[in-house]
Amino acid sequence: MKPALQQDMTVAVPSNISMRGRPAEAGSNALTGYTAVEDATVVRRLREAGAHLRSSACVGEFGFGLPVGGAAAVAPRPSAGGAEAVDGAELLMDFMGESRLAAAHASIYGLKPSYGLVSRFGLIGLIPSMECCGILSGSLNTIGEVLMTVAGQDGLDFSLPEEDAPDFSPREIRPEEITIGIITEAQSMAAGAERSPATGDSRGAPTPRGAEGFRASMEELRRLGFTLREVSLPGYELFSLVHRVVGSVEASSAAGRYDSVRYGPRAPGAKNWNEMYLMSRGAAFGTLIKSYLIQGAFFQFERYEAFIDACRIRARLVEDMRRLESEVDFFVLPMDDGPAQEVRSGAGVPPSLAGLYESHASTLYANVTGQPALYLPPVPGSAPTGFQLTGPRLSDGRLLDLGRFISESWGGE
Amino acid sequence: MEFEAVIGLEIHVELNCVTKMFCDCPNHPGDQPNANTCPTCLWLPGALPRLSQEALEKASLLSLGLGAELQPRSAFDQKIYYYPDLPKGFQLSQIHLPLSRGGGIDILDEDGVTRKLRIHHIHMEEDVAKLVHEMEGRLPVGLVDFNRAGAPLVEIVTEPDFRTPYQAMEFLKTLRTRVRYVGSSDCNMDDGTMRADANISIRPRGTDQMNTKVEVKNMNSVRHVGDAISYEIARQTAAVQADEAVILHTRLWDPDKKATLPMRAKFEGPCVPDPCVPAIELSPAWIEQMRTRLPEMPTERGERLTAQHGLTREEALSLSADPEVAAYFDALVARGIAPRTAMHWLTTQLIPAVRERRQDLNTSPVAPERLAALLDLLAKDEINANAAREVLVEMFGCDEAPEAIVARRGFKQISDADALDPLIDKVLTEQARAVADFQSGQVKALGFLVGRVMQASGGKADPKVIRELLDEKLGAG
Numbered sequence: 001m002k003p004a005l006q007q008d009m010t011v012a013v014p015s016n017i018s019m020r021g022r023p024a025e026a027g028s029n030a031l032t033g034y035t036a037v038e039d040a041t042v043v044r045r046l047r048e049a050g051a052h053l054r055s056s057a058c059v060g061e062f063g064f065g066l067p068v069g070g071a072a073a074v075a076p077r078p079s080a081g082g083a084e085a086v087d088g089a090e091l092l093m094d095f096m097g098e099s100r101l102a103a104a105h106a107s108i109y110g111l112k113p114s115y116g117l118v119s120r121f122g123l124i125g126l127i128p129s130m131e132c133c134g135i136l137s138g139s140l141n142t143i144g145e146v147l148m149t150v151a152g153q154d155g156l157d158f159s160l161p162e163e164d165a166p167d168f169s170p171r172e173i174r175p176e177e178i179t180i181g182i183i184t185e186a187q188s189m190a191a192g193a194e195r196s197p198a199t200g201d202s203r204g205a206p207t208p209r210g211a212e213g214f215r216a217s218m219e220e221l222r223r224l225g226f227t228l229r230e231v232s233l234p235g236y237e238l239f240s241l242v243h244r245v246v247g248s249v250e251a252s253s254a255a256g257r258y259d260s261v262r263y264g265p266r267a268p269g270a271k272n273w274n275e276m277y278l279m280s281r282g283a284a285f286g287t288l289i290k291s292y293l294i295q296g297a298f299f300q301f302e303r304y305e306a307f308i309d310a311c312r313i314r315a316r317l318v319e320d321m322r323r324l325e326s327e328v329d330f331f332v333l334p335m336d337d338g339p340a341q342e343v344r345s346g347a348g349v350p351p352s353l354a355g356l357y358e359s360h361a362s363t364l365y366a367n368v369t370g371q372p373a374l375y376l377p378p379v380p381g382s383a384p385t386g387f388q389l390t391g392p393r394l395s396d397g398r399l400l401d402l403g404r405f406i407s408e409s410w411g412g413e
Numbered sequence: 414m415e416f417e418a419v420i421g422l423e424i425h426v427e428l429n430c431v432t433k434m435f436c437d438c439p440n441h442p443g444d445q446p447n448a449n450t451c452p453t454c455l456w457l458p459g460a461l462p463r464l465s466q467e468a469l470e471k472a473s474l475l476s477l478g479l480g481a482e483l484q485p486r487s488a489f490d491q492k493i494y495y496y497p498d499l500p501k502g503f504q505l506s507q508i509h510l511p512l513s514r515g516g517g518i519d520i521l522d523e524d525g526v527t528r529k530l531r532i533h534h535i536h537m538e539e540d541v542a543k544l545v546h547e548m549e550g551r552l553p554v555g556l557v558d559f560n561r562a563g564a565p566l567v568e569i570v571t572e573p574d575f576r577t578p579y580q581a582m583e584f585l586k587t588l589r590t591r592v593r594y595v596g597s598s599d600c601n602m603d604d605g606t607m608r609a610d611a612n613i614s615i616r617p618r619g620t621d622q623m624n625t626k627v628e629v630k631n632m633n634s635v636r637h638v639g640d641a642i643s644y645e646i647a648r649q650t651a652a653v654q655a656d657e658a659v660i661l662h663t664r665l666w667d668p669d670k671k672a673t674l675p676m677r678a679k680f681e682g683p684c685v686p687d688p689c690v691p692a693i694e695l696s697p698a699w700i701e702q703m704r705t706r707l708p709e710m711p712t713e714r715g716e717r718l719t720a721q722h723g724l725t726r727e728e729a730l731s732l733s734a735d736p737e738v739a740a741y742f743d744a745l746v747a748r749g750i751a752p753r754t755a756m757h758w759l760t761t762q763l764i765p766a767v768r769e770r771r772q773d774l775n776t777s778p779v780a781p782e783r784l785a786a787l788l789d790l791l792a793k794d795e796i797n798a799n800a801a802r803e804v805l806v807e808m809f810g811c812d813e814a815p816e817a818i819v820a821r822r823g824f825k826q827i828s829d830a831d832a833l834d835p836l837i838d839k840v841l842t843e844q845a846r847a848v849a850d851f852q853s854g855q856v857k858a859l860g861f862l863v864g865r866v867m868q869a870s871g872g873k874a875d876p877k878v879i880r881e882l883l884d885e886k887l888g889a890g
Contacts, residue, residue, distance in 0.1 A: 018458070024459070037457060038460075127688075129688035156463065157461050158463050158464065159461075249685055253491050253493060253502065253503050256503060257501040258458065259501075262500065273555045277500075
């Protein structure tokens with residue numbers, strides 16, 4: 001029996017998650033005028049559980065990546081952190097870590113559930129094998145309730161595993177029985193960010209925010225009595241490459257259905273319907289998405305072998321994570337929330353794929369492997385950023401228990 | 414120099430499933446345009462494909478029926494190309510990991526030798542939408558009908574084992590029979606549930622080189638496949654002899670011109686694994702269970718009919734070519750009808766009568782038990798063959814038992830010597846000349862006398878009994 005949601009919980013739903021009868025433009029010109037014909041499973045389940053559903057806008061086209069730094073500094077923030085998110089919850093499509101990053105910007109909690117735990121039916125996506133519905137809230141209990149409400153098979157998404165949804169009933173966390181892994185390579189990447197101005201912009205001396213937040217989190221976990229063990233994942237730096245190659249190839253196919261012909265604005269002036277299709281697609285997408293789709297098409301048409309290599313590396317990374325999971329119960333990872341909070345002199349520079357991938361560098365791993373990942377904000381004043389916790393696929397319930405234990409020890413809920 | 418052809422076939426078969434391949438829409442492409450559509454087969458944002466279990470089973474049965482080996486793991490790929498009949502930009506097809514591999518069909522070749530023509534692999538794929546080009550006033554418009562989009566197909570790709578048009582035609586006929594047997598498709602080339610493309614190249618006889626091939630499409634009968642291949646072999650041979658290069662391209666068969674004509678080069682896009690349709694894992698137990706669902710196949714059935722019932726090879730093959738006919742035959746024999754009688758009545762009386770009435774053997778009012786009852790009356794000499802044919806005609810129009818029709822129409826045969834005696838005596842008296850002829854050695858006269866007695870009985874007398882009585886009387890006389 002699933003416990004009901006709190007009375008009158010408000011959940012914000014962006015326009016790339018289908019709500020029957022509501023415009024589902026997903027922040028893209030290609031979907032202008034398109035109205036969802038069905039409820040996404042997550043929406044239907046929340047509605048049935050009595051949630052108040054509120055619309056939220058998509059930040060960026062298709063909600064793909066959070067604009068960070070540069071021009072993005074003047075772009076609207078995700079509404080996460082607004083009153084609704086603190087009291088209620090906000091859903092966010094998570095392609096590359098958006099829900100953790102948005103949570104970090106708003107200093108609230110953000111969960112990316114395990115791949116296959118929550119139905120993707122009705123999500124207007126781009127990267128089918130990596131995307132899922134993320135959940136943000138100022139309360140981990142709320143995230144837990146929302147997750148319990150939306151998780152599990154629906155008969156509409158065949159990628160959900162046959163087994164039952166994991167057990168969400170809260171269980172006691174005994175720190176002395178729990179080992180948390182620290183991935184050496186992830187740590188040094190965060191440390192590396194301190195040393196090199198990765199974007200080459202006018203950043204001056206970079207704030208070692210991620211590394212500092214991470215050091216503080218490790219100290220805190222030790223203080224709480226957890227055993228920390230350093231483990232090695234030699235391919236860690238490949239997560240970004242794998243995501244970019246596989247993600248763009250999938251997007252290049254997936255965006256085909258957003259044809260801007262059956263909905264969206266058709267390009268005028270074409271001589272025949274082939275030309276009309278091509279011109280409409282050409283006009284429909286924004287620069288960032290277009291460069292992503294073209295990159296994917298490049299791998300499809302010209303570098304298929306490189307794509308297959310990326311798929312192999314992905315399988316190996318998943319396997320390596322599995323292997324580490326036999327040594328530790330959970331992992332703690334740094335959260336580099338990028339320079340979003342600081343206004344950059346580069347404002348006005350159009351967002352680039354490179355910039356997008358750089359700002360999500362610390363969150364990509366979970367979208368590549370399908371693991372659950374949780375962002376925990378720091379104790380106010382104690383550290384500049386929070387950190388991420390992750391665990392085996394479908395361990396979402398345990399991961400929330402762990403997060404709750406840690407935040408309660410800080411005087412949270 | 415003498416040339417030989419190297420031919421491979423690619424055969425699309427539309428599965429006769431109730432639903433489409435990735436959604437629950439009815440698989441009826443011929444309905445009102447766009448009546449059978451949903452967000453999934455229209456590929457609207459947010460919809461996800463869900464592979465139909467029925468399509469998987471029918472494609473698996475088809476594979477087993479053609480001797481192919483089901484693969485423990487197969488998966489769907491996106492065959493990427495763009496056209497208005499495929500607005501999502503890719504077709505779901507199994508390019509890298511097909512459902513089954515191997516298999517083949519034995520055909521009886523022109524020279525009387527049995528040859529195995531091998532299958533390379535069999536894969537599932539979805540059909541695309543149908544484009545209709547019309548004029549709205551003076552404005553040309555392109556319309557898209559999505560009823561066919563997502564219809565379940567399999568593609569059978571053969572090895573380049575074929576050398577002659579005859580082999581290709583025999584292969585297609587046998588394939589059609591076998592697929593109909595397993596019940597996966599009707600395989601009609603005229604309504605498009607079976608479509609065959611041929612890849613044809615030529616080489617000097619006796620060499621094993623593989624030369625540039627030409628693909629020929631648009632043949633909508635087995636005969637057209639043969640004609641198109643013959644034409645293409647002649648065309649390529651002439652080209653090579655004139656020192657012209659054969660270029661890789663696609664041609665369309667024009668049945669009116671009886672020629673293949675070049676079509677615009679087709680764009681061949683890449684294939685990437687589809688991330689939405691989960692890989693298909695088939696356990697040995699599942700495959701075994703499918704195997705138990707296979708019916709007895711035509712070749713095996715033909716052999717059994719020859720061995721068990723003493724039919725000739727030709728008779729057995731003609732019965733087993735159609736699973737409905739073969740099942741009907743088995744049902745008659747199971748009810749005690751002599752195999753040869755069953756075959757004779759089925760092929761010369763019942764099937765023509767069913768066709769004439771545009772009925773199906775399966776659903777015709779003359780079910781096997783009714784025909785068996787009729788043939789039983791015939792076997793017991795209660796009616797003669799003429800009466801049986803008339804009763805059969807009546808059986809199409811009513812559901813009375815054959816016995817009842819026989820009684821009502823008074824067809825019951827007179828086999829009783831006492832009843833026939835007076836009739837025979839009367840005929841012998843009236844036909845003294847014929848009697849004399851017979852007695853002077855003209856055997857034919859006996860048949861004439863039998864006919865007269867038959868006539869006198871109103872067609873009801875048993876000719877065997879008449880003959881016996883006549884023999885007796887004339888021999889004695």
